[in-house]
Structures are given as structure tokens and as C-alpha cells.
């Protein structure tokens with residue numbers, strides 16, 4: 312008799328989700344589905360709000376990567392004003408994004424995913440979390456916590472708040488840095504660097520041995536990869552243009568502008584999830600599956616442009632045999648991106664522009680429609696607004712970083728379930744592996760939706 | 770997430786308490802006889818409501834944690850519209866360009882409540898802690914008071930929205 316088992320809720324991810332696993336009459340997995348079960352409706356209730364509020368409102372989409380929404384909203388606002396923002400403002404925004412990628416990736420690796428690698432897939436579920444890690448490997452856990460704190464504190468130094476700082480505005484940012492704040496960043500940088508280099512060394516060792524099989528099973532398949540690259544092809548997180556590559560490494564499309572995103576991204580709907588299914592339009596629904604985020608960014612860029620990260624990128628490509636098609640390599644890519652962010656932060660803080668007071672361009676509403684894009688930790692994020700003459704929002708569309716990966720996340724859970732679940736044996740450790748397929752992508756599901764979450768204690 | 774901004778104080782906390790249920794832990798079923806639960810987020814759909822009731826039943830002290838729980842905050846902005854259908858239609862019918870349809874799968878995809886509720890309209894709560902999010906120092910002070918067995922002080926400095 313065929314049967315469906317449901318994992319509810321998927322844990323150690325940000326947001327609310329379930330996974331259904333469909334078993335056929337002999338207990339083999341025929342299919343699996345990843346369901347996002349929250350929905351809030353930003354696209355509707357933002358209508359009528361002043362576009363200046365959009366950064367503040369949309370940042371509430373997400374507690375992990377509010378900065379991404381602050382940036383995408385501000386960049387859309389820049390275009391509605393029709394201004395070139397001061398160079399210092401762009402650099403300050405970049406610094407905040409680098410800090411956020413650092414803190415968000417640190418959270419994904421140390422707090423959420425590493426308990427699986429370090430304590431074991433089948434270890435006691437009551438302990439298989441960051442608190443268990445704190446017991447088992449105090450120094451590693453402390454390093455991870457402090458690395459995340461480093462990123463969060465930079466965000467706070469810039470925006471006066473760790474989460475939901477009201478700091479980016481259409482036209483620029485509200486305040487520059489000061490010498491003292493830069494001194495703090497400079498002080499803490501070496502420690503952060505050491506933490507990430509150790510974590511990378513540890514993870515690479517595991518990849519050769521304990522985690523060898525996971526590379527093949529946890530979501531290895533061909534797909535497109537999409538993200539921003541700089542004009543010279545370098546890794547990019549804030550500006551540049553969109554590039555799409557296939558699994559063979561061919562550039563399928565390059566220098567695409569976010570302004571035309573509707574020409575190359577379609578959004579499909581399935582009745583069983585609140586998360587839509589974006590796809591690369593020229594290839595059609597499902598065939599146009601693409602991945603975004605750290606894995607994609609490493610695949611599509613020519614280089615990082617910083618020495619340590621470039622050395623790691625070369626090794627990464629070696630291990631992957633060129634293009635990395637295993638979703639398990641998201642973790643690896645995330646660690647390398649942290650390293651790159653730290654190097655780039657190190658370069659940026661020597662730039663005198665960060666102290667400039669020329670940080671905001673002012674103008675009225677000059678365009679009635681605009682699209683802004685940024686690379687969130689989880690991938691490419693689009694904000695699209697139509698406004699009236701007064702800057703009140705008439706229409707909004709958001710394509711959220713995590714959403715881009717929806718087709719690939721479904722394929723990943725199906726592949727893992729088919730590998731581990733046989734004869735109807737659905738033990739806890741297998742469930743955990745299926746969920747870990749989702750954790751590869753570090754999804755931020757609040758971003759598609761949002762609502763109740765519980766953080767109970769003893 | 771603000772909770773994790775407690776950073777290294779988490780070590781002290783871990784020594785004082787057992788974390789029995791959390792989005793960052795793998796326990797799927799809300800346990801019984803829980804002493805304290807910080808509930809974040811507004812009550813927006815049927816499953817939120819259901820779990821809020823379970824939390825109330827199994828917990829001594831329930832804290833309404835963050836502006837979304839306290840006031841419904843940003844998720845509550847859809848209450849200005851006439852019903853949940855309006856927001857759904859915009860996202861899935863107007864903005865879905867392949868197979869536009871409303872998500873519907875009973876038992877899997879929970880239906881939205883017509884109005885988003887602050888937590889205390891769904892269940893009784895014992896304490897409120899506003900803030901979007903409450904910052905780590907305030908969370909710490911709050912938990913320390915509860916751990917010491919007295920009511921957390923809500924004075925001007927600790928009541929902060931946004």
C-alpha cells in the first residue's frame with residue numbers, strides 16, 4: 312500500500328516548512344515535496360505605503376538577512392529618485408552587506424548545520440543542535456558565535472541596531488562610520504580570520520572522509536546557476552549584472568539587467584506550497600531550474616579578487632571537478648565566501664571614504680517604476696515597485712533569494728529520500744538527512760512568508 | 770535571531786536551563802511541563818493557532834516575545850484589507866505566470882486566518898516583551914529575572930517598540 316510520511320516541522324532552518332515523502336507499495340520513495348507553510352502577503356499590503364518606508368517594512372520579512380531587503384529596497388528607491396548615490400554611500404552599503412553575509416553564513420554553518428557534521432547524523436536529536444555543540448566542542452562553538460557577533464556588530468556600528476537597522480535610504484545611507492568604530496573592526500578582524508580558516512580546514516578534511524558520500528547524494532544534479540557578477544567577471548554581492556551558467560560551465564546569458572527580470576524569470580505556483588517556483592524562462596517551467604546563493608556565486612564568477620579566497624576557489628573547483636553541481640557544496644562555498652568577505656572588509660576599512668559625510672543624494676520622485684537587486688546571503692533578491700507621483704506604492708513584486716532555489720530544494724530532498732529510505736524504513740536519522748538537504752540551501756522561509764515561531768526554554 | 774545575539778552568554782544560559790523545543794533544535798513535538806516559553810510571531814494561520822494553544826496548555830509561563838507577538842506588527846498589516854483572499858490573489862493569481870492558482874492542500878498548507886492576531890488574542894500570556902526584535906541585553910535581563918524567580922521589571926527603559 313502506498314503511503315505518505317510527513318516531516319513536520321523541518322527544524323534548524325529559518326522559517327516554517329514540512330516535507331512529504333511518498334512511498335510506493337513496496338516502501339520505496341517515489342517522490343518527495345518540500346512545503347513552505349507560511350504566508351504574509353507583503354506584495355499586497357505594501358500598496359499605498361510611501362516607498363521610503365519599504366526598506367523598514369520589507370526588512371521585517373526576515374530576521375537573518377534584513378540587510379538584503381534594506382539594500383534591495385534602497386537600490387530600488389535610488390532608481391525611483393533617479394540619482395547616482397555618493398561613492399561613500401555605496402561603500403558603506405557594501406560594508407554592511409559583507410558583514411551580513413559573514414554573520415548569516417556563520418549562523419548557517421556553526422549554529423544550524425555543523426551539529427550534523429560534528430555530532431553525527433544519527434546522534435541524539437535532543438542534543439543535535441548548537442547547545443550540544445557547545446558541550447562537545449566548546450572552542451569551535453565559541454569561535455562560530457564570535458564570528459557571527461563580528462558580523463552583527465559591524466551592522467550595528469553602521470546602523471545602530473543589529474537587526475532591522477533603519478539606515479539605508481533611497482539615495483544613500485543615514486550615517487558614516489567613525490575612527491573608533493573602524494578601530495573596533497580592525498581589532499577583531501584577525502580573530503575572525505583565524506576562526507574561518509580553521510573551520511575551512513576542518514570541513515575540507517571531513518569532505519575527504521566522513522562526508523564523502525554526502526557530496527554525491529545530497530542534491531547532486533545538473534542545473535543552471537544564477538547571480539550577480541561584477542563588470543570584470545569578479546564575484547559580486549551588491550552591483551554588477553546577472554550571469555547565468557549551465558552545469559558544464561557555459562555562460563548561458565550574461566550582463567542581464569534586473570530591469571528586465573520578467574523576461575528571463577517566470578514564477579510558477581503549485582497548490583502544495585506557499586513558496587512560488589521561479590524558473591529561467593527561456594527553458595520553460597521545471598527545465599529552467601536554477602540555483603542561486605553561495606554555490607551559484609562561486610560557480611558563475613571568474614574570481615574573487617582577494618588572494619586567500621582565490622586560492623580557496625581554485626581548490627574548490629578542483630575538488631568539484633570544475634562546476635560544483637552538488638548542493639552539499641553550499642556549505643563549503645559558504646565558508647569560502649566568509650573568508651572573502653573578511654578579506655574585503657579588511658580592504659574596505661582602510662578606505663577614507665567610509666568617514667565621508669557626503670553619503671546621501673536627495674531628489675524627488677523622478678521615475679514611477681524601478682527594480683532593485685542585491686545578493687542576499689542566500690542568493691539574488693529582486694524588489695520591483697511601481698509608485699505614483701508622490702512616491703506611494705501602487706504595485707510590488709518581490710523575488711526572494713530562497714525562492715529561486717525552490718525547484719532545486721525539491722529535487723534535493725527527493726534524491727536524498729530515494730537514497731536512504733528503503734522498504735518503508737523511515738527512522739529518525741534518515742529524516743534528519745532529508746532535512747539536511749534543505750539545510751544545504753540555508754533557506755530563509757520567513758522571506759517568502761512569516762509568522763509564529765517559538766523559542767521556548769526549559 | 771536576536772536571541773542568538775546573546776552570543777557567549779548562551780554558554781551561561783545552557784548551564785542553567787534545558788532547551789527542550791526551539792526552531793534551532795530537532796524536537797518536533799512540543800513537550801509537556803515546560804517552565805517558560807518565549808513565543809515570537811503573530812498568529813496568522815490555523816496551525817499557528819493550534820500550536821499556540823498547545824504551548825499554553827503545556828507551559829507555566831508564556832512570554833509574548835517581540836512586536837509581532839505583542840501587536841501583530843508587520844504581519845498584521847494585512848488586517849487593513851478585507852480578507853486573507855486579497856493578499857493571496859495578488860501573489861499567486863496576478864503574479865504567478867505559470868499555473869496561477871491559490872495554494873490549497875488541507876493538512877499540509879495551513880489556511881490563513883482572516884485576521885492576523887497578536888498572541889494574547891489567541892491565548893493568555895503571562896508577560897509581554899516588545900521590540901522588533903527585543904535586543905539581546907533586554908532579553909538577557911528578562912530571562913535573568915525569570916531564572917531568579919521574580920517577575921521581570923517592565924520599566925521605561927525596557928519597554929521599547931520597533
Ligand code: SF4
Pocket residue numbers: 371372373374474809810834835836837838842843900901902903
Ligand atoms: S524581529 Fe520584528 S518582525 Fe521579526 S518576528 Fe520579531 S517582532 Fe516580528
